[in-house]
Each structure stands twice: as C-alpha cells, then as structure tokens.
Amino acid sequence: MIACEAITRMAASMEPKWNGQFSCFDLVAKTDVCTRTLVRVGDVEIGGGDFVVMAGPCAVESETQILQTAEAVASAGARILRGGAYKPRSSPYAFQGLGVEGLKLLRKAREETGLAIVTEVMSEEDVEVIAEYADIMQVGTRSMENYSLLQALGDCGRPVLLKRGMTATIEELMRSAQVLADAGNPDTILCERGIRTFETATRNTLDIAAVPVLKTVSHLPVIVDPSHAAGVRSLVPALARAATVVGSDGLLVEVHPCPEQALSDGNQSLNFREFRRMMVDLQPYLDLQQRTRQVRPQLLATGGVD
Secondary structure, eight states: OEEOOOOOOOOOOOHHHHHHHHHHHHHHHSSSOOOEEEEEETEEEESSSSSSEEEEEBBOOOOHHHHHHHHHHHHHHHHEEEBBBSSOOTTTTSOOOOOOHHHHHHHHHHHHHHHHEEEOOOOGGGGGHHHHHOOOOEGGGGGGTTTHHHHHHHGGSOEEEEEEOOOOHHHHHHHHHHHHHHTTOOOOEEEEEOOOSSSSSSBBOOTTTTTHHHHHHSSSSOOOOHHHHOOOOGGHHHHHHHHTTTTTTTEEEBOOGGGGGHHHHHHHHGGGHHHHHHHHHHHHHHHHHHHHHHOOHHHHOOOOOO
C-alpha cells in the first residue's frame, strides 16, 4: 500500500537538466501531485520519517542460522529480515540456496520474531510461489533489466525492492521502476548497492550521490546496501553512516552468526556484535538527519516512456 503526500512549498531548486532527463518517467518521477511515496509493509512504513533497516544473511542456510539471525537483528532494531532462498551466483559450483525450504524457514522466522521478510526473486516463474511467503519481493542487480520478471511483478500483490544494476545508470534504474509501475505495481523501493568501476579495493563503488539525486527526481523511497557496495566487512558501518547523512530511507545489510563460515558473502557480512555496534553508532547521524531533513523539489512531468 502506498500514499502520495502532496507538499506545496519546495525548499531547494531543481537541477535544470534533470527535468528533461528523468521527468519522462512520469509514474515514478517526483511531481507537484506526488512528492513522496510511502511503502507500507505491515506496521513498517518505508519512505516516511522512520529509517528502516533490513538485515539478515545473504542466504538462508539452516533453521538455526536464520532463527538466530532474526532474533539478533530484531533485538538490535532491524524491522525487516532479509535472506535469500534462491541465489544467483557467479559460479555454478557455489551454493545456490535452499529454494522453497528456505522460504518456509523465512516464514518461521517471521512467525517467531514479527519481522517482515524480503527475499530475492530471479525468474517470472517463481513470482507466485515466493509471493506466498515474502512481504517484499527483491529484484537483484542482475535482474534489474529483466523486463519479463518486472512485468510479472506488476500484479504480484507485494512491494518490490529494486536494486540498481551493477553497470546501470540512474536513468536506467528509473526506467525499470517505470516498467514496474506501468505493469501495475507502484510499491517500489529503490536500492543503491554500488556500481562496478575500475577500483579493485572494494567489491563495488558506492555511488553515494545517487541517493540525493534519486530523492530529488523520484517520489519513491531510496535505501542503500552497504554490504554489496563494500564487499569488505570493516567498511560496512562507515558506508551505512554515509547513507544516513545523504538522506536514504534505510539500509539493506548482510548479517550472519559466523561470517567466516557463511556459504555466501561471508567477507561482507557483519556478525551480531558488529551489527549491534553499527546500529548504536548510527543514532547520532539519524538524529542529525532528522533535524536537517528538508523537502526536495518536484519534477515537471512531461509524459510517458516507451
């Protein structure tokens, strides 16, 4: 469910080139009619005044692992549990996920902790079954321009977390969000997760400027995935703090009981103690952001997109 809040007074000025560049995506562009979308998942509201943290393992590995993680992240302040049941991996020999069994374990974690569930969907054939278990359907970086999948998610009845493709521009991310909206699903959360550059010290390069740009040109909520952006556990808290300062609506963070033994993405996963510390350290930045929050300008919508 979403609500568009019309705000008449705009505090900042619009970069002139952005009006023409992004306003063609009329269903997701910020206008004087719709300046902000609130995506509601149960009692959680994304895109409003709360900073929503989604946390959990890259992949659901076992019942013990996912239940321990759900309890730990919930007690630290996370509102949504992330966990992959179907995993798109670079290597055919890497762990591919538990499939439906993983979805059942996520459902059990929700029943025991009350956390909403976000999990990835890779194929249009899987949309119906995953929607039975998930509260939010995640479109991964490799699937951002899988238009058959986006079309299938149009009437899935669940909000969609749309990750930016690792080589995609902001304009291309907006185009995929437009496809979702045009297919009938306006409940989209945009996610900046880092882009591929020539830098090799990190897994990706966090495009931190993308957050205020997206908050300016789109009415959709914007969150940041510092885990995939860094690929290095020690950098995740610093990138999370940066995300709060630039005005993101939340985080998507990988957390594992024992990252050294994780079947996927252990190098970028926080353990429980590190996650608790990150959440505590974020609070002063969130307080500052709350005091300095301002309304961004609207776009002048000019028409649809092919």
